[in-house]
Amino acid sequence: MxxxxxxxxxxxxxxxxxxxxxxxxxxxxxxxxxxxxxxxxxxxxxxxxxxxxxxxxxxxxxxxxxxxxxxxxxxxxxxxKKLVEVDENYVIAIQSEHMGRGDEKLGKILMKSFIYTVRETKPYPKSILFFNSGVKLTVEESEVLDDLKDLENEGVEIISCGTCLDYFNLKDKLGVGSISNMYTIYEKMRNSTNVVTIG
Amino acid sequence: MERENIFLILTFDSTHHAMRAESILKEENIAIKTIPTPRDITLSCGLAIKASVSDKEIIIKMHEDKTLDFKNLYEVSTMDNKRELKKII
Known part of the structure; x- marks a missing residue:
């Protein structure tokens, strides 16, 4: 039908x-x-x-x-649902393309390493939210695109802030996941009691 | 980089060594990935580089020519959740 x-x-x-x-x-x-x-x-x-x-x-x-x-x-x-190993109550928010502050070059490499580790570790988060310069990780030229694509295929929601993509002129370069607004980002955070912020 | 069952891991004495090797390998257009050093490899800094087995010869040659500096080179093979670690250099 x-x-x-x-x-x-x-x-x-x-x-x-x-x-x-x-x-x-x-x-x-x-x-x-x-x-x-x-x-x-x-x-x-x-x-x-x-x-x-x-x-x-x-x-x-x-x-x-x-x-x-x-x-x-x-x-x-x-x-x-049972086949997918996703922790429904776990959300990662990535607020920068760098992990931590202090040195940007080191921060970039740590972020790559972090996302690789998320991809290698089950259960996966329900969603990964990207905002501010974090959206540079979800665009076509991102070095972690393959890890994020794998995660998406495993059922993880990959969500990028539309305002942020727009600000960096990257709106038509999105390479994985979907574009969303603040309402969705907040909703994902609110619906989870375990939000880990990285950036 | 494709996910493979056999791959290479390069380890380093320091984070700076790892970052330098990353940029050298990228300039040579060798497909690599910077990853946290796997837990079964000790005695190395926290960052390692994962490379494809097909680039084994060139990586060994670069090491001999001293154009690429790393501490150890391992070949990792995974099968049915079992991991085997072979030290090449």
């Missing part, structure tokens, strides 16, 4: 609201939403991830994207 939503031309957050409504209405099945911008696409992906649902993104002609989200019965979702 596939339900289709045409969300072209709709202002944010309309596409997400419409999609969520459809997902809530069905027991199981797929919802395919067509949108005309990248922010809407990213928000739909975020919605899928927050519901632990499988999703598929197609790039269509004319700058359109179709995001298909599959809702499964709760038994199936439960089974999937």
């Amino acid at each position: 596939m339900k289709e939503i045409d969300a072209r031309g709709l202002e944010c957050p309309k596409p997400v609201i419409l999609t969520k409504k459809e997902l809530d209405n069905i027991e199981e099945g797929k919802v395919k939403t067509t949108v005309d911008n990248e922010v809407a696409r990213e928000n739909l992906i975020k919605l899928a991830k927050s519901q632990n649902a499988d999703f598929e993104v197609e790039e269509l002609e004319g700058g359109l994207f179709a995001v298909t989200i599959e809702k499964k019965t709760s038994a199936e979702t439960q089974k999937q």
Whole structure:
């Protein structure tokens, strides 16, 4: 069963609201939403991830994207969840491209080493938040991009502050994870009792 | 750098040595990764460099030519959660 939503031309957050409504209405099945911008696409992906649902993104002609989200019965979702070794209550906030203050060159190398260690150690955090110059770690030329991509594949949410990417002129260079705003960053922190700040 | 089951680890006497080696290897376009020294390797500073086995010859040659300074070179192989550490230099 596939339900289709045409969300072209709709202002944010309309596409997400419409999609969520459809997902809530069905027991199981797929919802395919067509949108005309990248922010809407990213928000739909975020919605899928927050519901632990499988999703598929197609790039269509004319700058359109179709995001298909599959809702499964709760038994199936439960089974999937168990396979991922993520500590639901653990969030890392990275506020700089350097780890610690004192020497920037050393700080950069420590940060690389830190992210490598996170990738090598289970259970993984639920999310890793990047803000201020921390967003330089999630862009295409970042030296830790492969570690962060691995973490994302393992189910860790990689979230970069949009204002910060914009400030550093890096908005179209994002290499991993999604772009978010202060509301999401705060929400992730508030929903966790174990937030570790690095930077 | 790909995640491999066999890789090289270079260890150093100091953090400065590790950082210098990192920039030399990068200039040579050798794919490396600076990592915390694995716990099973003691007697070295906290930073190590992970490199691909395919670059073993060139790394050994650079060490012989004294263009690259490191303390030890290990080959690490992992299989089913078991780790084997072989000291090459």
